[in-house]
Amino acid sequence: MAAPVRLLIADDHPVVRDGLSGMFAADPGFEVVGEAADGAEAVRRAEALRPDVILLDLRMPGMDGVTAITELARRHIESRVLVLTTYDTDGYVLPAIEAGATGYLLKDAPREELLRAVRAAAAGRSVLAPSVASRLMHRVRTPAAEPLSRREIEVLELVAAGTTNRELAARLFISEATVKSHLLNIYTKLGVNDRAAAVAEAFRRGLLTITPDDPP
Known part of the structure; x- marks a missing residue:
């Protein structure tokens, strides 16, 4: 045996x-x-x-x-x-x-x-x-999509936390116009049309993960 x-x-x-x-x-x-x-x-x-x-x-x-x-x-x-x-x-x-x-x-x-x-x-x-x-x-089988930049990931993390464009601009010391530009680039790279879809797609791809302190 x-x-x-x-x-x-x-x-x-x-x-x-x-x-x-x-x-x-x-x-x-x-x-x-x-x-x-x-x-x-x-x-x-x-x-x-x-x-x-x-x-x-x-x-x-x-x-x-x-x-x-x-x-x-x-x-x-x-x-x-x-x-x-x-x-x-x-x-x-x-x-x-x-x-x-x-x-x-x-x-x-x-x-x-x-x-x-x-x-x-x-x-x-x-x-x-x-x-x-x-x-x-x-x-x-799928060609690699253009990766998100570090700043775009940072923007997405804040969006996932419920931060508004104005709050984003203040937190990152950039203009609201720049925030909108980052969001448009994120939408294009992820193939989505809005903030909620961007966050959902980012979680699906593993670009964002739930931290141990987050609720289940």
Whole structure:
């Protein structure tokens, strides 16, 4: 009989960790060797335990998941990293994969799919949630749009916070005419026609993300 897949579970929610640990512990094909509540603890425990697979959330306090993946690679820890998160926007998916994640699944994945994914990750095979695979395929097939400038992102962040054009001008020490010019450029680059659509599209593309202090 093959040795069980040794698994480290990293998530900042104890209920999630308990649920995942119980699910994998009930299957003889897996051995949960440890848990971590944030990225820094995940790196320390991975270095000590050398699990086959690290099941890793992305949004955690302190060191986030992408930073943890980068640090694991820097320390030459060869454990496979399978991201398990709620978010499938470009702003989360691409950095995680570029940092070295073997796979990317969403937390609504069925139990059997998750078990198969961890086995596949342990074997070195890439695993992607269907929505993530579709997003990456679309990105490959779609010519890259002109990126937003740093100032345009700054304008969008303020727009998303409900700031008016006049308030924007005062905050950024520019004229209202310049604010309108920035907004028109943003609309053109994002292919939208108004402020609300620009904010929605920016979130969809991962250009804006909800911060931990924002409401769910």
